[in-house]
Amino acid sequence: MRFVDEFRDADKAHALAARITELCEPGRQYKFMEVCGGHTHTIYKHGLEDYLPEAITLVHGPGCPVCVIPMGRVDDAIHLASQPDTIMTSFGDMMRVPGSQGSFFDAKAAGTDIRMVYSPLDSLKIARKNPDKRVVFMAIGFETTTPSTAMTLLRARAEGLENFSVFCNHVTIIPAIKAILDSPDLRLDGFIGPGHVSTVIGCRPYEFIAAGYGKPVVVAGFEPLDILQSIYMLMVQLSEGRCEVENQYTRVVPWDGNLAALTAINQVMELRPYFEWRGLGFITHSAMRLREEYRAFDAEVLFNVPGVRVADPKACQCGEVLKGVLKPWECKVFGTACTPETPIGTCMVSPEGACAAYYNYGRMNRRRVVEVEVGRP
Amino acid sequence: MSERGASWVDEALREHEEHTAAEHTAAVDQAAEHGAAEQGAAEHGTGGRPGSPSDREQQVLDRIDRARRRRPRIREERITMSHGAGGKATHTLIEAVFLDAFRNPLLEPLEDAAQLQVGGARLALTTDSYVVSPLFFPGGNIGDLAVNGTVNDLAVSGATPLYLSAGFVLEEGFPVADLTTIVASMTAAAAAAGVQVVTGDTKVVERGKADGCYINTAGVGVVEHDLAMGAATARPGDVVIVSGPVGDHGVTIMLARGELDIEADLTSDTAAMNGMIAGLLGAVPGVRAMRDATRGGVATILNEVAVAAGVGVVVKEDQIPVRAQVRGAAELLGIDPMYVASEGRMVAIVDGEQADRAMAALRAHPLGEQAAVIGHITADSPGIVLLKTAFGGTRIVDLLVGDPLPRIC
Amino acid sequence: MCLGIPGEVVEFLPDQPDLARVDVSGVRRVINVGLLADDLPELGEWVLIHVGFALSKIDESEAAAALQFLEGIGQAYADELAALAESRIE
Numbered sequence: 001m002r003f004v005d006e007f008r009d010a011d012k013a014h015a016l017a018a019r020i021t022e023l024c025e026p027g028r029q030y031k032f033m034e035v036c037g038g039h040t041h042t043i044y045k046h047g048l049e050d051y052l053p054e055a056i057t058l059v060h061g062p063g064c065p066v067c068v069i070p071m072g073r074v075d076d077a078i079h080l081a082s083q084p085d086t087i088m089t090s091f092g093d094m095m096r097v098p099g100s101q102g103s104f105f106d107a108k109a110a111g112t113d114i115r116m117v118y119s120p121l122d123s124l125k126i127a128r129k130n131p132d133k134r135v136v137f138m139a140i141g142f143e144t145t146t147p148s149t150a151m152t153l154l155r156a157r158a159e160g161l162e163n164f165s166v167f168c169n170h171v172t173i174i175p176a177i178k179a180i181l182d183s184p185d186l187r188l189d190g191f192i193g194p195g196h197v198s199t200v201i202g203c204r205p206y207e208f209i210a211a212g213y214g215k216p217v218v219v220a221g222f223e224p225l226d227i228l229q230s231i232y233m234l235m236v237q238l239s240e241g242r243c244e245v246e247n248q249y250t251r252v253v254p255w256d257g258n259l260a261a262l263t264a265i266n267q268v269m270e271l272r273p274y275f276e277w278r279g280l281g282f283i284t285h286s287a288m289r290l291r292e293e294y295r296a297f298d299a300e301v302l303f304n305v306p307g308v309r310v311a312d313p314k315a316c317q318c319g320e321v322l323k324g325v326l327k328p329w330e331c332k333v334f335g336t337a338c339t340p341e342t343p344i345g346t347c348m349v350s351p352e353g354a355c356a357a358y359y360n361y362g363r364m365n366r367r368r369v370v371e372v373e374v375g376r377p
Numbered sequence: 378m379s380e381r382g383a384s385w386v387d388e389a390l391r392e393h394e395e396h397t398a399a400e401h402t403a404a405v406d407q408a409a410e411h412g413a414a415e416q417g418a419a420e421h422g423t424g425g426r427p428g429s430p431s432d433r434e435q436q437v438l439d440r441i442d443r444a445r446r447r448r449p450r451i452r453e454e455r456i457t458m459s460h461g462a463g464g465k466a467t468h469t470l471i472e473a474v475f476l477d478a479f480r481n482p483l484l485e486p487l488e489d490a491a492q493l494q495v496g497g498a499r500l501a502l503t504t505d506s507y508v509v510s511p512l513f514f515p516g517g518n519i520g521d522l523a524v525n526g527t528v529n530d531l532a533v534s535g536a537t538p539l540y541l542s543a544g545f546v547l548e549e550g551f552p553v554a555d556l557t558t559i560v561a562s563m564t565a566a567a568a569a570a571g572v573q574v575v576t577g578d579t580k581v582v583e584r585g586k587a588d589g590c591y592i593n594t595a596g597v598g599v600v601e602h603d604l605a606m607g608a609a610t611a612r613p614g615d616v617v618i619v620s621g622p623v624g625d626h627g628v629t630i631m632l633a634r635g636e637l638d639i640e641a642d643l644t645s646d647t648a649a650m651n652g653m654i655a656g657l658l659g660a661v662p663g664v665r666a667m668r669d670a671t672r673g674g675v676a677t678i679l680n681e682v683a684v685a686a687g688v689g690v691v692v693k694e695d696q697i698p699v700r701a702q703v704r705g706a707a708e709l710l711g712i713d714p715m716y717v718a719s720e721g722r723m724v725a726i727v728d729g730e731q732a733d734r735a736m737a738a739l740r741a742h743p744l745g746e747q748a749a750v751i752g753h754i755t756a757d758s759p760g761i762v763l764l765k766t767a768f769g770g771t772r773i774v775d776l777l778v779g780d781p782l783p784r785i786c
Numbered sequence: 787m788c789l790g791i792p793g794e795v796v797e798f799l800p801d802q803p804d805l806a807r808v809d810v811s812g813v814r815r816v817i818n819v820g821l822l823a824d825d826l827p828e829l830g831e832w833v834l835i836h837v838g839f840a841l842s843k844i845d846e847s848e849a850a851a852a853l854q855f856l857e858g859i860g861q862a863y864a865d866e867l868a869a870l871a872e873s874r875i876e
Contacts, residue, residue: 001701001704001705001708001792001810001811002792002794002832003792003832003844003849004708004791004792006849006853007852008767008768009768009856010767010768010769011860012856012857012859012860013768013769014769014860014863015856015859015860015862015863015864016856016859018863018866019859019863036788037786037788038786038788038789039788041786044772045766045772046766046767046768046770046772047764047765047766047768047769047770047771047772048768048770049770050769050770050771051769051770064786065786066786091783091784091785091786091837092711092782092783092784092785093782093784093785093786095782096459096778096779096782105457105458105459105779106453106455106457108457108458109453109455109456109457109458110455115636116636116782116783117636118636118637118638118710118783118785118837118838119837119838119839120837120838121818121838122636122637122638122838141785141786142788144788144790144836144841145785145836145837147821147839147841148818148821148836148837148838148839151818151820151821151839194788195788195790196788196790196834196836196841197788199790199834199841199842200841222788222790224768224770225768225856229852229855229856248852250845250848250851250852251844251845251846251848251849251852252790252834252842252844252845253842254842258821258822258841258842259824260820260821260822260823260824261821261841264820264821313386313387313390315386315390316386329434329437329438330433330437333390333393334437334441335437335438335440335441335444336393336397336440336441336444337386337389337390337392337393338389339444340465340775340777340778341465341466341469341778342389342452344386344389350786351711351782351784351786352784352786352788359775360773360775361772361773361775362772362773363438363441363773363775364438364758364761364763364771364773637815638815638816639813639814639815640813640814640815641812641813641814642812701811701812702811702812702813704811705810705811705812705813706810706811706813708791708810708811709791709793709810709813709815709835711789784789785788785789785836785837786788786789
């Protein structure tokens, strides 16, 4: 597969790994956070950590849009789906996420019409084919996916569709990264930036991380060589005393992002004043909702959404895993009470959740040296 | 704003605590017996400082291992689609409900067919139900699957397939012409496989049920060799062979459902493998086990072998044959071909010393032209399947809970 | 977030300017290229596909440059290994 296989080449990986190891200062530990859940997935799926020296640790970040959806919102979605003559459409990622009374899959088993789609445009198709039903699309995702929902809404309006609406759970990445940076629990040396989000927002939004917090950022692609090269670029910056935003994924990410995509989002949506993120609490200006002009397509306006806030189970430590404070296996219920078959939290059930990735792919002991806390100013 | 919590979580935790307490008591008793001063494994780790991250991680891994070996229990109140996918949910359902109720030594191996001793003869008996949708797809129809699938279950159990039953559940309103086409396919498939359909049944259910047509089969074959086969007989040094490219059928069906709007030149690989398997068994006495790579895919079989035999299975990603188009569709949807069903492919565990002979025997048959050695059995990491990725790293291959679901993330 | 796959544009739909058919390893799907309206891809160009939309064009020269860089590192590494091996034969 072109533009894929070349970036999975094992020989080049060995060479990069050697270079990375050379750049490690003796006695120093390095911690880089990969923000995006897609990167976490790639790292585990290809066994990338095998190539890293013991001195480098990868910390998994909160960039998993499924993981950060609070249980109450899942309950709301199921409530919507359960209304008479209603079809809920959703990406596969959401199907097993537990609400307080079960997941979409459980609701489907109880008779609710919930259908999986690959694209929001497929929801439109279902709406056209079922004029006597109300079709709701469960919109999730960071800025990578938001433009697609926006374009779909623009099209729905152009066609004058009257039975289509969106339950909007799109979130934005910068507030999540800020929450990490402002957290006292974590000392990171740099960030592996989210490649596909950046095709939309560009690389400028990360400049505050380098300028304001003194951490280098490398925007990375999703093949294992992309991530390895990004780690190499971070190590080079550190060794040269630089602190910048760099773009490793130049074949796809334009520095200025995609104006058409940003325009589409802006036409249809606006920032919510605040939104609850699972594990991270309420964050201001971190999520999208439909604009007033599009209320005819807003499921939260058309339906009576209960909006009940559901507390995370006390045993659930998803929040700390999402912030990178805990590794998946350090969560007390990891792998025992909380498994992919019986998930307590979203990190275990999202296809790119850190716990799911570790449980399904990484559940083995890669001898790590004792972690040494190096005093840093 | 009111709040409410999740009661099932409390129950899961309580249950887990009870189990852990019971296991701890058992461990303490055992330790006391052996006269060791035991505070837990942490203090006596594998070379790190006491309580080092490496030890703590290992402790967690051990704990998880124990949790995985607990007696399975169904938590759901209703059957969901996951229960039919061939993964963890299916296994839990089978063990917690069916095995528990019907328990007997003939059922327990849970192989593709049961091995029976009747009079002086060794017979194999299998049963299957076919509920595929759509009924007609590129490469065949439900009838082909029904005959080939049953024949294959018998063949991988080491039996010569002889007789099939065919029970039909038909939906009111189903076109007779479609039924005729399906039955004609079954006749052709049976002839090609050298078996006969000797008994059957027909039921009709009201419009809205049975998706047009469901078929249930049973198959009987005779075991004419002395080999003792079965997943539990796999041992270190054995090789893992797959008879050809995997995932064709599953992806074909996914695309044929039409909801994904994806077109590809793919056809189902449904085929009767008994001829190929007879050739293999005739040339190679060291075949330990064979499994039909249907729902759940190759990954599921590897896990079943690892657990049944208490061995580790190591496979290499770049050795697993996958057609370019299957790979393209899988990447597009974010699913892994290792979990996708085939209907004319099998996985064989063979004595390592006879690997070359096995490969030659398979490749001599049209269905086995692209057979490949994909891995081997090891004594390390019992119960675990390890994959050496094309990138050169290592990861685990576990059972999925249900079907691989297309993802966007 | 972020399952994006590279695909080749193989056909435009005559009456639907914002739709194009892409090919991924022989598998084809119609996707929406509206997000690239300012600079529509041409036949034979590659795009990044996410949930049925093209998010970005794949810049082949940048891809080649990236690979060349990696190849360079690979070559330097291979040279070093060779030098190391040679230096031991004394």
